[in-house]
Amino acid sequence: MSPKAKTVYICENCGYETAKWVGKCPNCNEWNTMTEEVAVPLKSNGTVIPTGRIATAKSLSEIDFTEEPRFVTGISELDRVLGGGIVKGSVVLLSGDPGIGKSTILLQICNALQKNLKILYVSGEESAFQIKMRAGRIGVKSDNLSIMTETDVCAVCEYIKSQKPDLVMIDSIQTMQIEGISSSQGSIVQVRESTNMLLRTGKSLEIPVFIVGHVNKGGDIAGPKVMEHIVDTVLYFEGERNQSYRILRGIKNRFGSTNEIGVFEMTETGLKEVENPSAMLLSGRMSEVSGGCITCVIEGTRPILAEVQGLVTPSGFGNARRTATGFDYNRLNLLLAVLEKRLGLGFSNLDAYVNIVGGMRLDEPAADLAVALALVSGLKDVPIDENVIAFGEIGLSGELRSVPRAQARINEAARLGFTKCILPKACIKQISSCPDSLELVGVRSLGQAIGIIKG
Ligand code: TYD
Numbered sequence: 001m002s003p004k005a006k007t008v009y010i011c012e013n014c015g016y017e018t019a020k021w022v023g024k025c026p027n028c029n030e031w032n033t034m035t036e037e038v039a040v041p042l043k044s045n046g047t048v049i050p051t052g053r054i055a056t057a058k059s060l061s062e063i064d065f066t067e068e069p070r071f072v073t074g075i076s077e078l079d080r081v082l083g084g085g086i087v088k089g090s091v092v093l094l095s096g097d098p099g100i101g102k103s104t105i106l107l108q109i110c111n112a113l114q115k116n117l118k119i120l121y122v123s124g125e126e127s128a129f130q131i132k133m134r135a136g137r138i139g140v141k142s143d144n145l146s147i148m149t150e151t152d153v154c155a156v157c158e159y160i161k162s163q164k165p166d167l168v169m170i171d172s173i174q175t176m177q178i179e180g181i182s183s184s185q186g187s188i189v190q191v192r193e194s195t196n197m198l199l200r201t202g203k204s205l206e207i208p209v210f211i212v213g214h215v216n217k218g219g220d221i222a223g224p225k226v227m228e229h230i231v232d233t234v235l236y237f238e239g240e241r242n243q244s245y246r247i248l249r250g251i252k253n254r255f256g257s258t259n260e261i262g263v264f265e266m267t268e269t270g271l272k273e274v275e276n277p278s279a280m281l282l283s284g285r286m287s288e289v290s291g292g293c294i295t296c297v298i299e300g301t302r303p304i305l306a307e308v309q310g311l312v313t314p315s316g317f318g319n320a321r322r323t324a325t326g327f328d329y330n331r332l333n334l335l336l337a338v339l340e341k342r343l344g345l346g347f348s349n350l351d352a353y354v355n356i357v358g359g360m361r362l363d364e365p366a367a368d369l370a371v372a373l374a375l376v377s378g379l380k381d382v383p384i385d386e387n388v389i390a391f392g393e394i395g396l397s398g399e400l401r402s403v404p405r406a407q408a409r410i411n412e413a414a415r416l417g418f419t420k421c422i423l424p425k426a427c428i429k430q431i432s433s434c435p436d437s438l439e440l441v442g443v444r445s446l447g448q449a450i451g452i453i454k455g
């Protein structure tokens with residue numbers, strides 16, 4: 001009996017599959033996200049038709065190991081996030097909001113590598129003229145850089161196979177399409193199949209491929225989540241459009257750690273690396289203003305200082321508002337509960353806002369102490385001395401808990417000229433040497449820490 005080609009409906013947002021079309025995805029509740037696809041041909045009993053081929057396996061010791069060869073771009077903020085450079089044959093997905101600088105950084109990578117490598121830049125979004133203009137702004141030398149304005153992936157892959165460039169940039173995957181597939185540009189099927197085709201071509205020739213992927217309204221990478229699974233590395237470019245700082249974050253990396261971040265600044269002439277992010281994040285700080293506290297978090301391997309701002313105002317309506325930007329909302333509520341219950345500070349009729357300056361996100365519990373102190377300072381309207389820095393995790397009893405890498409944190413604080421550091425007492429024993437200019441104040445509880453900032 002010949003197997004019949006069936007169609008299924010797949011949600012573009014979450015990948016949920018149904019046999020019938022529905023207006024609203026039962027899994028993620030998004031409207032109008034179902035697209036039709038041809039199902040895999042099955043035997044009459046529902047199993048997949050076998051190919052008859054037997055797979056082979058090797059013992060681990062038989063596999064010869066050589067370090068992955070990498071192209072080092074020399075843009076150290078990028079190289080670090082990639083885990084030490086671009087791995088040959090790897091596929092990197094670069095994502096982020098529109099206008100954040102994805103095309104800019106791709107061109108800058110081209111510029112950094114074009115001296116020794118032959119690079120192909122495929123754009124489906126902009127004309128060659130627009131790219132040339134941007135390249136002029138950044139100061140790209142274009143000896144080995146070829147620009148292609150094309151949206152047909154098959155044609156691009158044929159070009160790659162015949163010309164064998166050393167590196168390929170695709171800007172963006174949502175504009176690419178395979179002619180034979182009837183779905184429209186940017187649909188789940190087109191995006192997934194285009195990615196797959198580029199991936200196969202890149203892998204077979206050991207050519208690294210950078211792919212730009214747009215994000216949807218919710219901030220997820222638009223199109224299939226599966227795209228994140230099939231590529232080797234997913235980088236996310238973050239930052240506020242109207243601020244100049246940009247943070248490059250690894251979300252997935254088969255060839256390195258995902259903890260590293262790279263910090264850039266968007267300037268007139270493209271993205272500049274920020275080698276000293278702490279100084280950048282602290283610039284523009286006002287002294288003698290209540291509701292601000294500096295903390296030190298570890299991003300990847302680096303300690304970074306960040307400013308936490310807390311604003312407390314009487315609520316106009318019955319419900320108190322809580323807003324957290326760059327900090328976990330639930331964690332903010334937890335800290336407010338600790339301040340109320342353990343220290344008797346009343347926040348129930350007050351709105352509380354927490355903001356992390358410079359578009360940073362503080363996900364580490366070590367930021368707890370600075371958030372709590374900023375809120376207390378805001379509540380009492382007592383400024384915290386501008387030379388004080390605080391870090392430590394707060395427990396539900398109001399106790400201060402130890403955090404890792406205290407030495408690195410205090411070194412960074414001393415380097416930027418801070419004179420007093422409030423930290424959990426339990427962290428003091430981790431510290432082998434403390435610069436003379438910095439006074440360490442170990443505290444056991446949040447109450448003690450508040451006593452210190454009040455002087
Ligand atoms: P772009 O790389 O085109 O963003 P994406 O590809 O992520 O959509 O960057 C666009 C923004 O960056 C635009 O608002 C202008 C700004 N920009 C600069 O400020 N300086 C520059 O040198 C360049 C090239 C762009």
Ligand code: MG
Pocket residue numbers: 102103104125171
């Ligand atoms: Mg772009």
